[in-house]
Amino acid sequence: xxxxxxxxxxxxxxxxxxxxxxxxxxxxxxxxxxxxxxxxxxxxxxxxxxxxxxxxxxxxxxxxxxxxxxxxxxxxxxxxxxxxxxxxxxxxxxxxxxxxxxxxxxxxxxxxxxxxxxxxxxxxxxxxxxxxxxxxxxxxxxxxxx
Amino acid sequence: xxxxxxxxxxxxxxxxxxxxxxxxxxxxxxxxxxxxxxxxxxxxxxxxxxxxxxxxxxxxxxxxxxxxxxxxxxxxxxxxxxxxxxxxxxxxxxxxxxxxxxxxxxxxxxxxxxxxxxxxxxxxxxxxxxxxxxxxxxxxxxxxxxxxxxxxxxxxxxxxxxxxxxxxxxxxxxxxxxxxxxxxxxxxxxxxxxxxxxxxxxxxxxxxxxxxx
Numbered sequence: 001x002x003x004x005x006x007x008x009x010x011x012x013x014x015x016x017x018x019x020x021x022x023x024x025x026x027x028x029x030x031x032x033x034x035x036x037x038x039x040x041x042x043x044x045x046x047x048x049x050x051x052x053x054x055x056x057x058x059x060x061x062x063x064x065x066x067x068x069x070x071x072x073x074x075x076x077x078x079x080x081x082x083x084x085x086x087x088x089x090x091x092x093x094x095x096x097x098x099x100x101x102x103x104x105x106x107x108x109x110x111x112x113x114x115x116x117x118x119x120x121x122x123x124x125x126x127x128x129x130x131x132x133x134x135x136x137x138x139x140x141x142x143x144x145x146x
Numbered sequence: 147x148x149x150x151x152x153x154x155x156x157x158x159x160x161x162x163x164x165x166x167x168x169x170x171x172x173x174x175x176x177x178x179x180x181x182x183x184x185x186x187x188x189x190x191x192x193x194x195x196x197x198x199x200x201x202x203x204x205x206x207x208x209x210x211x212x213x214x215x216x217x218x219x220x221x222x223x224x225x226x227x228x229x230x231x232x233x234x235x236x237x238x239x240x241x242x243x244x245x246x247x248x249x250x251x252x253x254x255x256x257x258x259x260x261x262x263x264x265x266x267x268x269x270x271x272x273x274x275x276x277x278x279x280x281x282x283x284x285x286x287x288x289x290x291x292x293x294x295x296x297x298x299x300x301x302x303x304x305x306x307x308x309x310x311x312x313x314x315x316x317x318x319x320x321x322x323x324x325x326x327x328x329x330x331x332x333x334x335x336x337x338x339x340x341x342x343x344x345x346x347x348x349x350x351x352x353x354x355x356x357x358x359x
Contacts (some may be wrong), residue, residue, distance in 0.1 A: 009340040011254070017249075017342070024244045027195055033193025042221045064236070134343075140248050143294070143340055 001110070005096065009143060015078045016135045022075055023068075024133040027126070034118045034131045039111045041141040044093040048108035049145055054097055054136060055112045057090035063119065065090065067128030080131070154187065154237040157228045160304050161242055162213075164251035166280055166288060168277035169217045171203075172210045184231045187211045192223040192244055205231075214277050220291065221249040224307045249341040253288060255348035256297060256317075264326040264356040271297050271317040271334050292338045300347065304329040313337070328358040 035041055044052050065083035070076055096102065104112070118126045154175035172310050187203035190196065203211035217224045224245045230237040252268055257272040273295065274284040289295055299312040301321055305328050312319055324330065332350040336345040 010342065013340045013342060021243055030190055030192060036222070037193035040221060053302055095228035136249055138339070140221070140246075 003091050004090045007085055009139065012082055012085050014138060015082045016139070019075045019078045019134070020136065021146055022070075023129060026070075027130045027133045029126070029130065032121070033128070033137075034115060034117065034127065035134045035137045037118075039114055041111075041137065041146070044108055044111060044141075044145075045105060046145065047070065048103075048105045049099070050093070050102040051104035052108050052112060053088065054093045056115075057086050057093060059112075059115065059119075060086050060135075060138075064104075064128045064131045067124050068132050069126065082135070096137065098123075106126065148151055152236040152238055154183075154230055154232055154235045156237045156240045157185065157209075157230050158240075159237050160226070160228050160240045162245045162250065163224065164245075166215070166254055166274050166277050167251050167291075168212075168220070168249050169214045169222060169245070169247060169251070169339070170240070171211055171228070171230050173240070174231075175209060176357055179232055181207075182232055183207065185209070185211075186231070186292060187213075187226065188231050188239075189216055189224055189226040192225060196331050197227070215279055216278070216309065217245065217330045218279075223247075226241075233255070233297060248291070249343075251343070253336050253345040255345045256336055258332055258334050258348050258351045260332050260351050260353045261356045262330075262353045264358060265324050266320055266322045267301070267330055267332070267353060269299060269301075269319045269321070269332055269334070271299070271319075273317070273336065274353070279352075287335075294340070294343050296336040296337045296338060298337050302331045302333075302350070303332060304352065316334055324355050329354045 013027050061083065066080060119131065122130065147287045151199055151353045155245060157176055158174040160171070160173040163172050171187060184207055184289070185203070186205065187200045188197040189200060190198065200211060200216065210297065213226060215357040225241055225247070227239045227241045229239050250333060259270045260266045273287050273289045276288055283329060297314050297317065297330045299314060299319055302309045329352050331350040335347045
């Protein structure tokens, strides 16, 4: 059967909304997106959604949150709260993957490689801050494809 | 021709105002400039490398520009920017923050229609449509955009002033066991949990239950 992982989208959304303007203002690059260009998440086939979601949770946990410390303790608290939600969701999805068919097709593997290439095209801090600023792109996609 | 030397004060508070995804760019005139200021507008899709001029908003003296058409794909995010001109001088380009039509729009209240029997009232709610370019264009209900959308409904007994609240997911509600010959007023709100979006409550629609037979 499909992998269904419960996570509090409302809490994550509220946390991100509270820091969105702050985080996005730290990203001056308009011409590059980590998640949405050149390929859009909305074009991912439904059969690959589980695998791409797992990849993206891992991406955010391993490559984004830890590089987004700011001088603002309020922002830092919100980031760590979102990070904890992602950490637990990734763990559940990982367990689910082992028992289920959560396989990436070739197209989606390419898609995720592109995301990593976009990320590696910038220095770590800029790439992490830009990725964090694009969290609503991920949440919009996850909610739409629920 | 080269760019003018830009010493004019900047347009202020450049931002999108969006209702049902009708996305209009607004700004305030530069400080201390009287009449005669003209503006031009450009926009960009976030993640795509070029700014695009909006011809209909070139050399305008109003302080708004409708970018609904240009920002209608709500799977994308956008920036817009405004520049002011006066007597041969100009301002810098002043940008919005990143605009996400899906999370940054406001939703109008639902349309409410009510009917009654002697002991009940029936309520039908209709979600507003997403903005569209022309009446001929196919309508998209905001229900399609926000599938998890819910409704909060308030029903007031005008005689006793007693009020009930209901939270429902589908768009119809029958309120039973009411008093015959009594006026009830209904008001409703749209509630989207995530992203968090609440419309205001609609104006009240009042109806009287039929008198006892």
